[in-house]
Amino acid sequence: MNQAERACQELQAMDELAAKSSLIHRIGAGSKLLVTILYIVTVVSFSKYDIFGLFVMVLYPVIGYQFALIPVRTCFYKLRVVMPLVCAVGLLNPFFDKQIILTIGGVGVSGGVISMLTLMMKGVFCLMASFLLIATTSIESICAVLRRIHCPKILTSLLLLTFRYVSVLLEEVSVMTQAYHLRAPGQKGIHISAWGSFLGQLLLRSMDRATALYESMELRGFHGEFYYAAGEKGARYSWLYALGWAALFALARLVNLPALLGTLFA
Amino acid sequence: MLQFEHVSFSYRDAPVLQDVSFFVDAGERVGLIGANGAGKSTLMKTALGLLTCDGTITVDGVVVQPKNLPTVRQALGYVLQDSDNQLFMPTVLEDMIFGPINYGVPRAQAEERADAVLQQLGISHLKHRHNHSLSGGEKRLAAIATILTMEPKAMLMDEPSTALDPKNRRRLIHTLNAMHVTKLIASHDLDLVLETCDRVILLSHGQVVADGKAKEILRDKALLEANDLELPFCLTEPPK
Numbered sequence: 001m002n003q004a005e006r007a008c009q010e011l012q013a014m015d016e017l018a019a020k021s022s023l024i025h026r027i028g029a030g031s032k033l034l035v036t037i038l039y040i041v042t043v044v045s046f047s048k049y050d051i052f053g054l055f056v057m058v059l060y061p062v063i064g065y066q067f068a069l070i071p072v073r074t075c076f077y078k079l080r081v082v083m084p085l086v087c088a089v090g091l092l093n094p095f096f097d098k099q100i101i102l103t104i105g106g107v108g109v110s111g112g113v114i115s116m117l118t119l120m121m122k123g124v125f126c127l128m129a130s131f132l133l134i135a136t137t138s139i140e141s142i143c144a145v146l147r148r149i150h151c152p153k154i155l156t157s158l159l160l161l162t163f164r165y166v167s168v169l170l171e172e173v174s175v176m177t178q179a180y181h182l183r184a185p186g187q188k189g190i191h192i193s194a195w196g197s198f199l200g201q202l203l204l205r206s207m208d209r210a211t212a213l214y215e216s217m218e219l220r221g222f223h224g225e226f227y228y229a230a231g232e233k234g235a236r237y238s239w240l241y242a243l244g245w246a247a248l249f250a251l252a253r254l255v256n257l258p259a260l261l262g263t264l265f266a
Numbered sequence: 267m268l269q270f271e272h273v274s275f276s277y278r279d280a281p282v283l284q285d286v287s288f289f290v291d292a293g294e295r296v297g298l299i300g301a302n303g304a305g306k307s308t309l310m311k312t313a314l315g316l317l318t319c320d321g322t323i324t325v326d327g328v329v330v331q332p333k334n335l336p337t338v339r340q341a342l343g344y345v346l347q348d349s350d351n352q353l354f355m356p357t358v359l360e361d362m363i364f365g366p367i368n369y370g371v372p373r374a375q376a377e378e379r380a381d382a383v384l385q386q387l388g389i390s391h392l393k394h395r396h397n398h399s400l401s402g403g404e405k406r407l408a409a410i411a412t413i414l415t416m417e418p419k420a421m422l423m424d425e426p427s428t429a430l431d432p433k434n435r436r437r438l439i440h441t442l443n444a445m446h447v448t449k450l451i452a453s454h455d456l457d458l459v460l461e462t463c464d465r466v467i468l469l470s471h472g473q474v475v476a477d478g479k480a481k482e483i484l485r486d487k488a489l490l491e492a493n494d495l496e497l498p499f500c501l502t503e504p505p506k
Contacts, residue, residue: 216352223368
């Protein structure tokens with residue numbers, strides 16, 4: 001199996017995850033989208049030195065994954081390419097901000113180290129929350145919600161079709177790579193001399209397939225609206241979910257919960 | 267039901283269809299045969315308004331033109347040659363209800379229709395399966411199911427037996443024969459055409475060269491060979 005085929009299977013596995021049935025899957029896409037946006041805004045709003053306040057925010061993804069019956073490792077595995085990049089943000093902070101702002105067991109910790117860790121945590125938490133959303137909600141439902149909040153049709157169609165066409169492109173890459181390697185045994189990768197025609201062919205073939213797919217959608221009445229996306233099931237329960245999390249995020253942002261907990265046991 | 271009057275179409279300067287005229291009555295089962303490049307797929311695409319042609323095409327009394335396309339496409343179901351291009355939703359059920367819901371059928375009713383079609387085709391077990399996990403034969407039946415759920419007045423099928431093994435091909439023939447809807451089947455599989463169609467239209471270089479009873483045209487060796495085709499396998503004499 002080549003890399004493109006593996007990538008294609010991973011995309012298909014995302015569809016399978018989104019089609020599962022769990023408490024989180026059954027919540028309306030609108031509520032989940034709102035909670036995710038609120039979560040990201042709240043996480044990003046923490047100050048760069050507020051690492052302890054930020055710790056509380058791990059609750060949302062951890063609880064979410066438990067109730068969605070998705071192992072947290074699935075998220076880290078799927079996001080293995082992006083995670084290191086997110087973690088790399090702020091790596092230089094310790095060199096620029098050397099002021100000691102915390103002492104743990106007699107060891108001073110600089111503001112740079114704290115802000116680096118905070119940035120890493122923010123990035124990882126936001127990715128986990130975004131992954132939770134797409135692993136529990138179909139792309140059609142997300143687009144349907146975006147349309148309901150008057151997101152331009154062109155944007156939602158673009159989002160949906162990009163998601164669908166990525167797998168078409170990957171399938172074509174996979175077939176072409178396989179055909180190439182069968183006639184170029186022992187060769188590692190695709191020779192640079194073949195890249196021009198390979199990319200040209202790939203473009204033409206994927207355009208043909210994308211056109212056929214779009215025509216097939218058009219013939220069955222698709223004009224950029226997502227009437228066919230699953231509707232909001234259990235609306236009251238979904239909005240309670242959103243309100244509950246919104247309240248918790250506000251509490252976590254306004255009250256230093258770890259410090260409060262600490263004083264309880266002091 | 268389906269009328270082509272002096273239909274012509276060219277890709278740039280190369281003529282693909284030249285003055286094609288014929289009529290398909292409601293309930294008829296018509297085979298569209300011809301060698302590669304004869305214009306079979308193009309003819310179907312013009313009927314669906316995917317390609318703009320000269321001449322007039324009428325579907326159930328409605329002229330094919332941009333403002334009528336939703337009506338035309340609701341009346342005509344099109345089964346593509348490659349089922350992978352037809353199935354774009356995650357599961358078979360979602361793919362089946364996609365069309366009806368877009369045409370205003372309530373979700374519950376669309377799901378009822380889907381259940382009935384799945385039962386009719388004997389593929390109820392595929393209802394919640396993910397499209398990418400289906401075999402070639404299952405994909406073909408699922409693709410047909412997505413069109414039948416729309417309850418079209420006529421079905422256009424482009425090479426329906428491509429890439430099917432003998433068992434699935436036989437199953438497809440049974441399915442096609444059990445479907446009581448107007449059918450226009452474009453195929454190189456002349457045995458399939460012989461078993462599923464009463465009438466055959468032979469296209470060659472974009473022109474209708476023969477139009478008549480399937481049993482007569484498909485037995486006419488000279489006519490078929492003159493148009494780069496061969497007798498159906500079941501009509502050839504076994505080697506001595």
